[in-house]
Each structure stands twice: as structure tokens, then as C-alpha cells.
Amino acid sequence: MKNEMKLRSGTTIKQMGSAEAIKKNYLSRKTLSDMHLMPSGEPIAYDIAPDGSIIYYFDPEKVIEAPPETWYFPNSKKESMTLPGGSIIHRMSIRNAASCGYYTADRLEKMHYEPIEEPVAYTYKADKSVLYFYDKKTAKRLPLLCVRCGKDIRYKKKLCEGCYEVELEKRRVEGNEKRQAYYGMDREKVLFFDLELTGFYDRDEILSITIVDGTGRSIMDTFVRPEHTKSWKKTEKVHGITPDMVTDSPTLKELTPEIKRIFQGADNIIAYGVSTDYSHIKYIYDTEEEREELHGKVRCCANEFVRFAHENRPDVVHASLTDAMSCFEIEWEGVPHSSVADTLACRKVWETLFPNYYNAKPE
Numbered sequence: 580m581k582n583e584m585k586l587r588s589g590t591t592i593k594q595m596g597s598a599e600a601i602k603k604n605y606l607s608r609k610t611l612s613d614m615h616l617m618p619s620g621e622p623i624a625y626d627i628a629p630d631g632s633i634i635y636y637f638d639p640e641k642v643i644e645a646p647p648e649t650w651y652f653p654n655s656k657k658e659s660m661t662l663p664g665g666s667i668i669h670r671m672s673i674r675n676a677a678s679c680g681y682y683t684a685d686r687l688e689k690m691h692y693e694p695i696e697e698p699v700a701y702t703y704k705a706d707k708s709v710l711y712f713y714d715k716k717t718a719k720r721l722p723l724l725c726v727r728c729g730k731d732i733r734y735k736k737k738l739c740e741g742c743y744e745v746e747l748e749k750r751r752v753e754g755n756e757k758r759q760a761y762y763g764m765d766r767e768k769v770l771f772f773d774l775e776l777t778g779f780y781d782r783d784e785i786l787s788i789t790i791v792d793g794t795g796r797s798i799m800d801t802f803v804r805p806e807h808t809k810s811w812k813k814t815e816k817v818h819g820i821t822p823d824m825v826t827d828s829p830t831l832k833e834l835t836p837e838i839k840r841i842f843q844g845a846d847n848i849i850a851y852g853v854s855t856d857y858s859h860i861k862y863i864y865d866t867e868e869e870r871e872e873l874h875g876k877v878r879c880c881a882n883e884f885v886r887f888a889h890e891n892r893p894d895v896v897h898a899s900l901t902d903a904m905s906c907f908e909i910e911w912e913g914v915p916h917s918s919v920a921d922t923l924a925c926r927k928v929w930e931t932l933f934p935n936y937y938n939a940k941p942e
């Protein structure tokens with residue numbers, strides 16, 4: 580006997596004859612019920628009864644005491660019934676059933692489950708017809724349906740493939756309109772910047788700053804001498820800045836008045852992956868108001884690239900600056916991961932995404 584079945588959890592259990600199950604001390608639901616117990620885990624084996632119904636076996640180590648409301652009352656014949664397969668099930672209120680994890684087929688369907696085992700309990704409806712309860716633990720998880728059309732199986736973002744395509748097309752039109760729009764920005768007031776850091780956390784310090792404007796002019800390009808950090812072996816391998824290279828460089832404190840002056844005159848300050856850069860550069864400001872003002876000018880090139888790729892280039896799955904450069908087939912100037920090269924790259928990616936960023940709307 581080599582038959583197997585897959586439970587909704589993905590676990591595969593084997594079919595097993597009753598003699599073998601008894602030898603292993605496995606317990607059927609009927610045995611458990613007679614002992615006023617209920618399973619606390621999934622079945623570990625199953626067998627198929629002569630009538631075709633499934634008998635589940637449970638691990639004797641994984642059982643809990645059944646709540647008294649599920650107990651069998653042997654003297655009350657009205658409170659139990661025999662199923663065609665021979666199992667005896669007991670009458671329970673809907674509330675007691677729910678406390679055991681037993682639900683009607685309708686209720687299970689609403690929870691996206693389908694009963695596969697025979698009923699484990701029952702009650703009567705107002706019209707005296709029988710209402711069966713099934714155990715959610717052994718029910719099969721149904722595929723979820725699209726939240727828009729309610730007809731097809733979900734594909735992405737809770738939508739079916741058809742509805743998702745319609746949604747994506749709408750977003751693509753909006754996104755392309757936004758990217759093609761005329762912003763009429765002043766090239767000299769649009770700044771691109773990048774920082775290299777000693778590490779990836781807030782406490783880490785800035786090692787270099789590059790700022791260029793929309794004309795390509797270098798506004799600031801300097802190493803920065805950290806005040807607290809003496810070595811940064813891990814990030815050194817990425818950006819190549821060694822402690823020796825920054826010994827004679829100004830500190831962030833010394834550069835602060837100049838950076839503030841530069842940012843003051845800018846309309847937009849653009850970086851690739853703003854959250855890291857912003858979270859470090861914001862400390863040049865002392866007040867929350869000043870930080871808010873800076874935040875209002877900051878634009879994230881990475882976010883815009885992610886949106887573009889999502890809408891137009893499903894083949895692009897990663898969104899690093901290097902991925903953006905190769906997606907647009909743009910050549911690097913300088914060594915990637917240096918703040919100069921990254922700033923220039925960020926500018927090129929931004930200007931490819933927004934080809935009319937500096938252009939005024941034609942009459």
C-alpha cells in the first residue's frame with residue numbers, strides 16, 4: 580500500500596490499514612471522541628473506509644482534552660447520529676462547534692476551505708433539516724478568487740491575471756504621462772547627490788559627498804573625515820575609501836554651512852535610494868522644520884525606476900543603480916560605487932526617466 584495524500588499544509592501523509600495504525604497506537608477521530616479527546620495537530624496517516632470516506636489517524640502525542648460540550652452522551656440517542664460510513668457523530672451548537680474548529684460547509688467555503696473528510700458533528704436548522712459540521716484542520720484550502728471580478732483565481736495583488744493586466748495598463752498610462760510631462764525645472768536648481776558611508780546604519784558616518792547640478796557642473800565633491808569611526812573594513816571593499824584617504828579631509832561639521840547654502844538654493848535634490856542618504860544628511864540640520872524643508876525637496880530616483888520597471892519592463896527584477904544603468908544601456912563614467920560615478924549615474928537615470936524635466940510645456 581503506497582498511496583499518499585497531501586494535506587492543505589503541504590504535508591504528505593500515507594495510507595495505512597487499521598491493523599498497522601493500531602500497532603502504532605495511532606488514533607482515529609472516533610477513538611479520540613470516545614476518549615473525550617480531540618486532535619491538536621494534523622493527521623499523520625489515513626485510510627479509506629469501504630464506503631469511500633476517509634478515516635484520519637492522529638498522533639497520540641498530539642491530542643488535547645475535548646471541551647465538555649463535545650462529549651458523547653451515551654444515554655441520549657437523540658443527540659447522536661450514525662453516518663452512512665458507520666461513524667457516530669454528535670449534535671453540537673454552532674457556537675460549541677466553532678470553539679472546536681468545526682464549521683458548516685458554507686462557512687468553510689467563505690473562509691476558502693472545502694471539507695474533504697466526513698462530518699464530525701451536526702445540528703438542526705430551524706426547519707429541522709440536518710446541518711453538518713466539518714473539521715477545518717483537515718479541510719482543503721481553496722484557491723483565493725480575484726477581489727475585483729470574483730470569478731478567476733488570484734494572480735497578483737489579490738487580482739486575477741486579467742484584472743491585474745487591466746490595472747497595470749491603467750498605471751502604465753498614468754506613469755508614462757507623469758514621466759513624459761513637462762516640468763520646466765531650472766537645471767541649476769536641480770541637484771543630484773550621493774554619499775558614501777562607513778556602514779549601513781544611522782550611527783555610521785559620511786566618507787564622501789558628491790553634488791552635481793542639472794547642467795552637469797560639480798557643486799561639491801569631497802571626502803569627509805569621520806569624527807568617531809576609525810575603520811570601516813566592510814564598506815571599504817565597496818567604495819574603496821580607506822582611512823588614509825580622508826585624514827586631511829574636512830569633517831561633516833566643517834562642511835555643514837556650505838552644504839546648507841547649496842541645498843538652500845535648490846528646488847529638487849535627487850538621489851538613488853533616498854532613505855539612506857537622507858537619513859544621514861538630515862543631521863546637518865538641528866530643527867525638525869529644517870529637516871522637513873529638506874525632505875520636501877528630496878526626490879528618490881530608485882522609487883521612480885522601480886515604478887517604471889514595474890509598468891514597462893517586467894523583465895527587470897532588481898532595481899539597483901547598476902540595474903537601472905544596464906536597463907537603459909547607459910555607460911558609466913568613473914568607477915561604480917564611488918560617490919562621483921553614482922551621482923552622475925543617478926542624474927542620467929533620472930533624465931532618462933523624465934526626458935522633459937527641464938523643458939517647459941510647448942505652446
Ligand SMILES: [Zn+2]
Binds near residue numbers: 728738743
Ligand atoms: Zn478578476
